[in-house]
Amino acid sequence: MSVETAPPEPVKPAIVKTDAIHRLRRVGHHGLRIVTITAIVAIALAAMGFFRFTDTIAELKATGTPGEVDAIVALTGGYQRIDQALELLEKGVGDRLLISGVNPTTTGTALRRATGAELATFNCCVDIGYEALDTIGNANETAGWIRQRGYSRILVVTNNYHMPRSLMELSQASPDVTFIAYPVTHSDLKTETWLTDPVALRTLMVEYAKYSLARLRNWSGAKTASGLRADAGGKTPVAARMSYD
Template sequence: MSVDTAHPDPATSGAAKTDAIHRLRRVGHHGLRLLTIASIIGIALIAMGFFKFTDTIAELRATETTDDVDGIVALTGGYQRIDQALALLEKGVGERLLISGVNPSTSGAALRRATGTKLATFACCVDIGYEALDTIGNANETASWIRQRGYSRVLVVTNNYHMPRSLLELSQASPDVTFLAYPVTHADLKTETWLADPVALRTLFVEYTKYSLARLRYWSGTKTASGLRADAGGKSPMTAIVH
C-alpha cells in the first residue's frame, strides 16, 4: 500500500506571502502616519507652550510695593543682577541682601569692587552664599538664610527669563514665605526682534525646557539633589557667609 504525500501549492504559498507583505506594509504606513501626526501635535504643543512662556516673561514687572520686604536675594548669573539688588538695598529696601551661588574663588571684596558698592553697605548688610550650584541650590541656600533671619517676605532679583523657575524652586523650598519678583530685563520680548537673535532664542528655549522639567518633577514628586556644594562633596551644608 502506498501513501501519497500532499505538497503545498506553490501558487497558493506565493499568494499568502504576498498578502502578508501587503498587510505589513499597510500596518507600517498606518504606524508612520500616526507617528507623523503625533510628532506634529507634539511640536505644536511645545511651540504653544514656549510662546506662552515668553509672553509671561514679557509681562513681568518689578514689584513696586517694597516697603514691607524683609530681605532681598540676588541669584548669580551676571553682575547686572547684583548691581540692581545692591541699589535696592542702598535705597532701604529690606534689611539684608543675600547674593546666592557665588563662586568660592570670588571674595566679598572682589564683588564690592566690581559693583562699586560702598564698603559700609557690604560690611553691614550683605551676605554671600557660596553653596548653591544651580537654581535648586539657590532655593535651598536661600531657605536656610530665611530660616536664620526669620523672614517672611523676600524680594527676588534675577533675569526675567529665569524668574518663573526661580520662583517655583524658591516656593517649593520655602512654602511659607512670600516671594516677590524683581526681574532684570536685557531684551524687550514684546517685540519680535528676539526671534531673529539665535542667542536669545536658544537661551529662552533652554530656560523654557528647564522650567517645564521642573514643573514635571514637582508634579510627579520626583526627588532630586539639593544643588548645594557641600552636599555634593558629602559634607554638611554651610550657611551663607557674611561679609
C-alpha cells in the same frame, strides 16, 4: 449516484507571501501616520507652551517702588543682577541682601569692587552664599538663610527669563514665604526682534526646557539633588557668610 467534491487547490506560497507583505505595509503606513500626527501635535503643543512662556516673561515688570519686604535675594548669573539688588538695598528696600550661588573663589572684597557698592553697605547688610550650584541650590541656600533670620517676605532679583523657575523652586523650598519678583530685563520680549537674535532665542528655549522639566519633576514628586556644594562633596553645608579674604 455519488458526487465527489474536488479538493481545494493549494494556496501558492508566492500569493501568501504577497498578502503578508501587503498587510505589513498597511500596518507600517498606519503606524507611521500615527507617529507623524503625534509628532506634529507634540511640536505644536511645545511651540504654544514656549510662546506662552515668553508672554509670561514679557509681562514681568520691576516695580519702581517694591512693596515692603524683609530682605532681598539676588541669584547669581551676572553682575547686573547683583548691581540691581545692591541699589535696592541702598535705597532702603529690605534689611539685608543674600547673594546666592557665588563662586567660592570670589571674595566679598572682589565682589564689592566689581559692583562698586559702598563698603558700609557690605559690612552691615550683605551675606554671600557660596553653597548653591544651580537654581535648586539657590532655593535651598535661600531657605536656610530665611529660617535663620525668620523672614516671611523676600524680593527676588534675577533675570526675567530665569524668574518663573526661580520662584517655583523658591516656593517649593520655602512654602510659607512670600516671594516677590523683581526681574532684570535684557531683551524686550514684547516686540518680535528677539526672534531674530540667535543668542536670545537659544537662551529662552533652554530656559523653557529647564522650566518644563522642573514642573514635570514637581508634578511627579520625583526626588532631586539639593543643588548644594557641600552635599555634592559629602560635607556639611556652610551658611551664607561675608568673606573679605
